[in-house]
Amino acid sequence: MTGELDAERVPWVRQDGCDPDSNWYLGEDQEKPSDPFHESESRGAWLQRLLLSVLCIFTLFALAAVTLSQSFISLVVHDHDHSTAPHETAAPPSPTIVQHNEDTPSVAQLRDPNEYILSPSWDFDAHPTVREYFWTITTETLNPDGIYRPMFLINNQFPGPMVECNEEDTIVVHIINQAPNATAIHFHGMFQNGTNIMDGTVGITQCPIAPNSNFTYRFNVKGQHGTYWYHAHHSAQASDGLLGPMVVHSRQEQKLQGLDYATDRVVMVQDHYHNLTSELLMGYLAPDQENDEPVPDNALINGRGVRDCSEFPGWPCDATNVSTPNIDLDAGKRHRLRIINVGAFAEFQIQFDEHPFYIIEVDGTDVNPEPFHRLNILPAQRYSVVMETNVTSSNSAFWMRARMVTHCFKRENDRLQPELRAIIRYTSTDTEPPVAQPTSKEWSEAIEVICRDLNTTALRPVEPISPPPADDFVVLRANFEIRDWRLARGFFNDSTWHGNATHPSLHRYLDAHVKGPVERGAISVNEQVFDREKELVLETVGIRTIDISINNFDDGAHPFHLHGHKFFVLLQGNSGYPPNSTELPKYLEEHNLLENPLRRDTITVEGYAWAIIRVVLDNPGMWAFHCHNTWHAESGMDLRKSLSTAQKRYTLCTPITPHVSKAPALRDYETRVVQYAELLLYQIEKMEGQPFNAKLWFHYYTFDVMGDLAFGQSFGMLKDGMKHYYMKLGDENMLLIGAFTRLIWLFPLFKAIPGVNHTHIKFQRWLREQNEPPVSDVFSWILEDYESNEQPSKQDFLNLHGDAHLIVVAGSDTTAVTITSLFYELSQRLDICSQLQKEIDEYKKEYIKSDYASLSHLKLLQACIDETLRLHPVVPSGLQRMTPPEGLQIGDTFVPGDTIVQVPSYTLQRDERAFLRPNEFLPERWTSQPDLIKDASAFAPFSMGRNSCVGKQLGLMEIRYITTEILSRYNIQFAPGNDPKAYLENKMDVFTLAVLDLNLVFTRRN
CATH class of the missing domain: 1.10.630.10 (Cytochrome P450)
Known part of the structure; x- marks a missing residue:
């Protein structure tokens, strides 16, 4: 009953309808208690109130005079720390705050790829720093390869700016969404330990950032380093341009790498569509479609490619401001290239003509260097390679080839140019003019035609970790099915994901579990809060280690990504049946597969193949596990892992407010x-x-x-x-x-x-x-x-x-x-x-x-x-807000952490x-x-x-x-x-x- 409070549970409701602390206020038809002890207690309460009243009367007027004399229409800052330390005690040093305020061009433009070259003077030993970014998201037409199309832009540029920090730094990103569509940003690969609500997953951890609204992402980068990226996690907006790279440095970075290198840079590869993904999604998800994914029109390297406008009659095109990407490297040195597939669908095979390379990092895990000369990389995966510019050639220019593996495409696209090239050009003190086009030769081995992961069995992490024993074994079946209304949808175990953007899974979970979860010993499917046909949520209490057997019953490859964690890659197979829960322990021991296996956050399971991963669920929150093929994720190939701990962890999303504004x-x-x-x-x-x-x-x-x-x-x-x-x-x-x-x-x-x-x-x-x-x-x-x-x-x-x-x-x-x-x-x-x-x-x-x-x-x-x-x-003095623990830089003024700040709206x-x-x-x-x-x-x-x-x-x-x-x-x-x-x-x-x-x-x- 609305407004009716349980008298046994609400302190101020008594059976007689009175406040238990207010016996002096009784109805005329009520009798006062006759218990002598009660009377004595009541008299004591009266004396206490009278004494307090006298104290109040003498103090309130003096305090009011002081308080009212201060102007409310001013910037008011209150120290929230009520410490009794003497005033002369030296204050702790202020944390370093670095603000990244980039100039926003007046017209939309392609970002200078030189911004993705890391500075050799980076301070790996800097004290933990707050790195603050300011991004305005808009939509404008742009021509990354000559063909104009609407794009999402950050600060009027594509791709987005690079986020760079040290481990233990705090990242703060202020988003102003001036685009016509709602959006959200996911920082791919970030653990977000303690900040699950900053994971940026619409319908899971947050509502989208509405048009003409703003939102601030704030999280600490703990326990990880390496190459990452960020992208929109709402619909397929990442393929419309809302993405960029992220690099986290280890303080021991130079010691962890098995090879020295002179330069360090990011190289993003991606498939590129000339149509809006919203239009492509409508066709892809329409009835009578059998998972025929849209085929890209081109490829980009660091947001650039070049096409001949004559090949696109009727399309708005201007290729005068785009050209073949160039990567200039000093001759005779080693160079690190952090390669990220930021695309929606295509697997790329990367090679550098006549140059072998060493892989030194996989998805943020440093590995001992191993030589390769071709690299297969699927969407969302990252590899760092070290290449040495020591090939003696007459022209000192070589092709980097980024070739899409078209065997995975179920349709043909006559406009598609599957191979995009960039020029690797040696630079030196010689004054000879650069050669216009390389004449280098590619490797003689046959080109890969099957969409699958790079064979990483030889790659061992530099920091050896053996996985703990598994507590549970979970089997997942991934496939596409045509069901109601002749719709093809992606499934995990008979469940196809349909999230609620305006009432995210995490919010509903917390709303339903305010009393605390039911203690259980094993991971389980949560059917109390979620409908498993639309939202498959696997729930566990406390820290548990689970093995996940992923079985791909589809003919296409699926790059599966787990949010908030890295996992151990135990087994991958393309034939036969995977070991079951009984067979697996013995199999792993006999083949010595538990000794320092590769750790990553995105694994590809090729068509009709399987993989077994082991993950330690030690990060409380609601975490997505999904195919990172954009089209597959939008079709429902998605599930959630929910890890619960003590009741206080449910405050991750507090306050839980009624949805009066929806x-x-x-x-x-x-x-x-x-x-x-x-x-x-x-x-x-x-x-x-x-x-x-x-x-x-x-x-x-x-x-x-x-x-x-x-x-x-x-x-x-x-x-x-x-x-x-x-x-x-x-x-x-x-x-x-x-x-x-x-x-x-x-x-x-x-x-x-x-x-x-x-x-x-x-x-x-x-x-x-x-x-x-x-x-x-x-x-x-x-x-x-x-x-x-x-x-x-x-x-x-x-x-x-x-x-x-x-x-x-x-x-x-x-x-x-x-x-x-x-x-x-x-x-x-x-x-x-x-x-x-x-x-x-x-x-x-x-x-x-x-x-x-x-x-x-x-x-x-x-x-x-x-x-x-x-x-x-309506609130002239403005509302009070508390600065974050690390403090806040406002112009030239630093405000210490945990300080109440009040900004007068009337004056401002x-x-x-x-x-x-x-x-x-x-x-x-x-x-x-x-x-x-x-x-x-x-x-x-x-x-x-x-x-x-x-x-x-x-x-x-x-x-x-x-x-x-x-x-x-x-x-x-x-x-x-x-x-x-x-x-x-x-x-x-x-x-x-x-x-x-x-x-x-x-x-x-x-």
Whole structure:
């Protein structure tokens, strides 16, 4: 029952309906306890409260005077460390923060491949550093090989910038998504130990970053080094350009490598499509398709290739700015090339004419050097090779050949050029001009035609580790099947993955397991939370080691990638049957396969073949295991491994907030918002032509809406025309709350003063009297979370009580003051009001009934709302945030870690450095005159990141709906005898914005 609390489990609910700490407040029909001990205890409590009251009275006024004298409209920084150390104690050294602010070109362009050459002066011994990147994601047309096509860009360039760091560094990437599609970034191969929510997997660990939104990835790079990369992990966006390399240096890097080398660089190879992957996916996933993957049109090396435009009649093409990739290497030296297949589908076979090479790293694992002269590499795999430029040739130029293994393609593409070449050119002090084209010869051995992994049996890690014994054995069958609706889908054990982008698996798992997982000894399929036909989730408790036997029943190769872990490659076979759980231990021992096997994160199982890997599940979280062939992953060849530990680990995604801002929930709430808007319109109609206290009635409107949505019953103010006692309490207390925001330790003293708590107890009773609502209310989510604790702590109770109050204030007071300020501004700018009415009139011609989705398209309305929020921020002093443990560099100022920082929104949003004519109401700055905005990042009315306002869309729904309905029916003007200046001059910052009464006159439009 919504609002009904279990008296046996909630500390402040007694069978007699009273607060156990408030025996002094009894109903007239109740008798006081007659127990002598109880009476003595009660008298002691009274004396305690009286003493505290005296103390409060003498201290609060002095503290209030000090607090109120400080300006809230300033940058306020509070040290969060309440240590008792003497002030003269030397502060610890500030951590190093390196900000990577690259210049963003004004037009889209290909990134200079020289940016992927690592600096020889890199400091491997630097103290742990915070490396901060700033990326703006956009979409523009670009021609990596001459053919123009839409591309995802980072800072207006393709490919993305290189992320480079040392082991133990912290990576911070600030994402601003200005693309038209939602997205997310996965840092491929990163363990993300303790930061599962930063894994970047949409529908698994996070919701996507919506257009015109931002998100910050922050994680520590621990226990790993080597070559990695990052890419979009939403739909097939990586193939549309959203990718780049990542290099993690070991502090012992030069000692771990068996070969010295003079230079170090990244070489990315990829297949390239001239059509958008969204278009290709529609065809690939359509009925009557038998897993015929789209065939690429070309290949790229470090984002570049070159094609003859005459081969593409009718396609927009310009090859003047692209050319054959060049790799310049000093002659007579060794050079490291970190090769990454960042493509969607194709396996590449890499060779350097006349030059053998040594493999020294596989997927972030250093290996003892072994010679090769061809390298097979599938999507998502990485190999570091060392090549020596010691071939004596007359022209000193050689081909690097990146050849796609087309035998794996089920279709033909006449436009495809399967081999892309780059020129390896020796550089020296000679002044001879470089040769235009190499004449080198390729290796004489037959070219590989089967899609399969490089034979890595000879590769042994430099740091020897033998795997621990396995606790469990899991068999996975991977295949494609045509089932319902003639759809071909990828399967793991009869399960094809269909995740929920707006309610990720990790969130649902945590929501359902707040009581803690069921203890079990073996890995198991979680069917309590997930439907195994759509979401196969293997769950384990504690640290376990498992063997996974992967059996490929498909004719195509699958590069399988495990997030959050590296695994031991025990066996790979292309015939016969793999050893079962009984046979495997003996087989491994007899063949000495447990002595330092290769460790990697992406393994390929060729068609009708198998592999057995061993993984130590020691990294808590929800981790994907999927085919890294983009088309196969999108068809459902995916599962999840969930590792659970102690209950405290479930805080990885906290706070768990009700999904009040999601579209389905908004549609459910919309009818109730309309209901209360109609009640408000009725009150306006009754007062037509007369002064109407808009501020008061707008508050009634938003309070009644939040009472219904949050607690299943409105406060009844729109019907009664009177303030609910709880609204009176809020009005009376907000001044104190604003004054004592930074003295939160005083609030328990307020509760101890006799009589002060009376209204709070009354509100608690009101909560308990609510009935089950027809649609779930917000408080039911919070109450369910509270009641899931078998023994709620006092802090749990305080959180519950605080959340109940926060819902009302955050969900109603802020919206009401915004509507009030909006109508104030429109009453002062009747020209803008008239323009807005015209926009609404046009809207009403198309939409008979206003609704949440269509109202969001009214550009001038949204501009007026944004301008109101800029001039009249609902929390003028700004919200408090805590700096990360390593501290934060803000311009020239370093703020220590774990420090509370407060940025005043009122001052920031009226700063001339961010907004021209900052004190004027100019909605056109958000539409037709964007030059009036100098720095849009100064405007964040709903905050940003994971702590942004969860009720943003709900608040906008209320504002848009009531504004549209009022202005479609009425003209407005300031009531005679009221001074507009008084409204501005008497605004107060009481944590939220407090404004004077706003008396308007509403008259019917013709």
